[in-house]
Amino acid sequence: MKESIAVVGANLAGGRAAQTLRKEGFEGDIHLIGMESHPPYERPVLSKEVLLENCDPAQAYLQTEDAWEQQGIQLRLSTVVTRIHRQSRQLELSDGGLVRANKVLLCTGGRVRRLPVPGAELEGVEYLRTIDDAVAVRDRLQTGAPVVVIGGGFIGAEVAACAKLAGCEVTMLEAEEVPLWRVLGHELGGILCGIHRDQGVHVKTKTTVDRIEGNGRVTNVVTSEGERIEASTVVIGVGITPATELAEGAGLEVGNGIMVNGFCETSIPGIYAAGDVANHPNAILGGRVRLESWQNAQKQAAAAAKSMLGESKAFNDVPWFWSDQYDLNIQMSGQPDPTDSIVYRGDKSSRSFSAFFLRDGVLRSVVAFNRARDVKRTMTYIASRQILEPAQLGDESVDLRRLGD
Template identity: 35%
Template structure:
């Protein structure tokens, strides 16, 4: 690549920011244009529902780099604008301001938006979503002691907000339509541990909750459930998932599925156009296509996409993985938790445990851990190495917490 070339990144979130930094770190001296609809420099999202809501963090602590370092990098940041069309034939991105930006290579790191409740045209001034820094700042203002917070959705965002609000003295109720918490992402035992923990901390949780109506005109005063339960409400947080931003890719003629579809090098169906992050659908380790809405994925794909834009041809090996913190406990997952896998349970101290998923040949394909603080992090890292090694594992040794996972990785019982 030479200094006359231009790299355009549409989406100034974590994946886009990491890609821009990687381009410079890899020695690219040409023009880099980073386009984002938020006014802020790229930042990480996990602190929004935790440290920031608890008043323990700010935007500077969440940012991928300081403003001074950003300026020194020579990256052009076009903030508060959106790309409305990509013209692969002309190698141009058209912005809603009417400006067209030419590119040599382009990365779509467009992320997603919060799924919204269908309110039939109604709106409520105390209803909140949490996806952006500005939304987190606004929500944090209302988390005062005694505030009755109702959270719609028992997934990670909803539960992390519930934990943060509970620690700030709010009276928290979570409404989950499913039969258990975070059911799409967690094994049943981990869901049960999460449920028990939140209830011990004072959060009221309704499983199988069906909302009949919101009581109030412009302000939700209570939420009535189908079974007749009426939950008083001062503040409402909706956390029912993310909708990937696919409009730009579809309008520009790119191939899409549940996300912007790419090959193993993160290349889209259009020449010189790549994709990364929450909206990217890539070949998974299980043979199908998948998206991953995680910090780990944004970080890794942003970096790999940038290197491949520079011609390095590095395949992205998308081993799934995520973590979530709740009060003094943390959970982590790595690999594929297949429904037909054999599950081996490995018990730990203080109520912690590790669930190990084996295929028909007794090779590890996934693991889910639960424990105090960051106590399971080392085991999860070892599990990732075991997954990559594809070594055949002895079931009895796996179930024995006295047997070292590192020893199993080496093929020794230690």
């Protein structure tokens, strides 16, 4: 009987895994099952180019539906896997169908974290996770429209930037002292906050939401301090939670995601996981991590596919992430920690500088504002956990590629 592999989640990770299986010579059946009506696509453009109407949403697709068919990949859209029988590897589907597979890869990703406040169900209150979400938000970004963004993380900050560039009157609410301080620290978070304010965004920190008001359609956001902010659109960006329900039902070990080993295999042999939902060991970072990024979704999914085909190479990569806001390109490698010591390279007031995060002399992360080359030139140091001289990192006359020579 022909071997069969089922990939649950027709998203970026699932799509890349299916493509890798074929590229690596797998000739058996591939079932790629997803709950959305769209074929696998990349998410980064949703909070950037799509909101700014710089690209058609379909340009985010990895490839057309016809291309999946030509590769012999059975793409089943608008379909939910409701149960996995871990012994038989039989998958029950929401349409009543059954899929039997020799191996299963879970790329179930995450779902947006809902804001539990009165009025969150009103028309005009949006979240941003899918293509349909992005189109709904884009259509509301009209010149002069009052937009409130709840959450100052990367998604919230990108939405705020796009709304401002679209001519909206934008208010961004952040519960912490500065946006992204848990990732970037207070100083870098404060610099980013200042950039948004310079662009005309009303950034309100240490501010939470009490309720959202409206008569069927949103009209105001009321903060916990009682301030009423006009809003024709509210975009909530307070993170995602890993979609582990299917894994839990199958008896897999979970804990802030689906627990996998270095080869992306779960606690049950023959069942693997990759992407936003996978909690994996990373020797470079020195512990287990669950990463929500475009790079990790692609690379871990490809690694999982190869593991399923018998390649015994552990997945161990330096995380990399980017964000575009106004004329600012932020790139980040490694995993910054606000408790690390920080060395700056360049003028922090110029919007062109890099911040190097070190612990005991070891470079753990780089965050660069409009300096992508600094990130690329130092990722090898993060991977090797090399001890570097802070003064050299901060000295612009020193070539970053030759540190430690």
